[in-house]
Amino acid sequence: MDKSSKIYIAGHRGMVGSAIQRTLEKNGYTNLVVKTSAELDLRNQAVVSEFFETEKPDYVFLAAAKVGGIIANNTYRADFLYENLQIQNNIIHSSHLNGVKKLMFLGSSCIYPKMAPQPLKEDYLLTGPLEETNEPYAIAKIAGIKMCDAYRAQFGCNYISVMPTNLYGFNDNYHPQNSHVLPALIRRFHEAAEQNLPTVTIWGSGSPKREFLFADDLAEACFYLMQNYNEPGLVNIGTGEDISIKDLALLVKEITGYKGEIDFDHTKPDGTPRKLMDVTKLHNAGWRHKIELAEGIKLAYQDFLSKGALVAER
Ligand SMILES: NC(=O)C1=CN([C@@H]2O[C@H](COP(=O)(O)OP(=O)(O)OC[C@H]3O[C@@H](n4cnc5c(N)ncnc54)[C@H](OP(=O)(O)O)[C@@H]3O)[C@@H](O)[C@H]2O)C=CC1
Numbered sequence: 668m669d670k671s672s673k674i675y676i677a678g679h680r681g682m683v684g685s686a687i688q689r690t691l692e693k694n695g696y697t698n699l700v701v702k703t704s705a706e707l708d709l710r711n712q713a714v715v716s717e718f719f720e721t722e723k724p725d726y727v728f729l730a731a732a733k734v735g736g737i738i739a740n741n742t743y744r745a746d747f748l749y750e751n752l753q754i755q756n757n758i759i760h761s762s763h764l765n766g767v768k769k770l771m772f773l774g775s776s777c778i779y780p781k782m783a784p785q786p787l788k789e790d791y792l793l794t795g796p797l798e799e800t801n802e803p804y805a806i807a808k809i810a811g812i813k814m815c816d817a818y819r820a821q822f823g824c825n826y827i828s829v830m831p832t833n834l835y836g837f838n839d840n841y842h843p844q845n846s847h848v849l850p851a852l853i854r855r856f857h858e859a860a861e862q863n864l865p866t867v868t869i870w871g872s873g874s875p876k877r878e879f880l881f882a883d884d885l886a887e888a889c890f891y892l893m894q895n896y897n898e899p900g901l902v903n904i905g906t907g908e909d910i911s912i913k914d915l916a917l918l919v920k921e922i923t924g925y926k927g928e929i930d931f932d933h934t935k936p937d938g939t940p941r942k943l944m945d946v947t948k949l950h951n952a953g954w955r956h957k958i959e960l961a962e963g964i965k966l967a968y969q970d971f972l973s974k975g976a977l978v979a980e981r
Pocket residue numbers: 677678679680681682683684702703704705707708709710729730731732733734750754773774775776830831832833834835838839840847981
């Protein structure tokens with residue numbers, strides 16, 4: 668990508684899209700095209716087609732999606748399937764029709780079978796049943812991977828797919844029900860400390876394990892891979908280390924200064940017991956994460972505090 672390339676960041680106001688925009692600008696890329704969902708509803712094929720004909724971007728980061736935690740995925744099953752299929756179909760197809768040089772599709776670690784061996788290697792895709800709570804979302808993401816590969820096979824499109832692990836960081840979604848675990852716990856422990864509540868409740872058993880990557884680290888990986896990776900298939904992006912939900916809660920408790928008790932709501936789903944990414948392919952491609960979990964949580968907590976009542980709830 669040369670500095671004059673026109674780069675479209677789909678989803679630039681989201682946690683990942685905004686991190687990608689920061690990374691590109693920090694590296695001197697200023698010919699960026701961005702649209703809010705109010706300006707350009709990516710579910711609408713006609714307006715997406717018109718947008719691409721007008722703008723003709725050289726590169727596309729596809730970071731727009733319907734995104735949420737385990738309860739959101741299991742509640743809005745139709746929305747997660749329909750909206751994500753529409754968004755990615757429209758962008759990938761219009762990119763092909765308008766000669767986009769390279770596109771990066773962002774999938775997710777939930778695409779792997781629920782009980783696949785750990786750590787998850789890229790070739791475990793489609794080797795077993797998916798986790799029920801986020802199957803619609805996972806099916807949409809798998810379709811995106813397959814679409815990029817099919818457009819490469821039939822039309823020679825250089826469209827790559829990356830699979831980030833669970834992410835957190837600046838501009839995260841702090842919605843009490845729809846968010847992912849880490850932003851949810853930051854908010855819940857903070858509010859419990861503020862209100863002197865005796866107990867903070869964690870969903871599920873606390874025994875599942877999750878891997879967490881800071882969104883600005885992910886953006887650096889995306890920037891690196893967009894310049895250096897041109898293969899079909901998929902690339903896991905993670906830290907290669909995971910932590911139990913219970914230990915994560917204890918870490919957030921310590922960072923937010925909460926002094927009360929923790930209990931567990933077993934009526935809430937645990938989801939996949941573990942989804943640790945094998946990051947050998949990523950490391951061999953030349954990239955490793957830099958921000959460790961405790962440091963990242965402190966950064967995310969500061970961002971949460973700085974936003975106050977304006978914190979995002981999606
Ligand atoms: N968060 C996580 O833990 C993980 C995320 N990912 C992937 O990373 C990508 C980004 O996720 P994340 O940044 O967390 O998500 P966010 O919810 O923070 O951002 C998603 C963005 O997508 C845009 N968007 C959603 N629907 C539409 C639409 N119909 N038309 C136009 N824009 C739309 C929104 O734009 P607007 O603000 O203008 O409405 C929003 O800014 C997704 O592909 C997700 O699957 C992968 C693994 C983990």
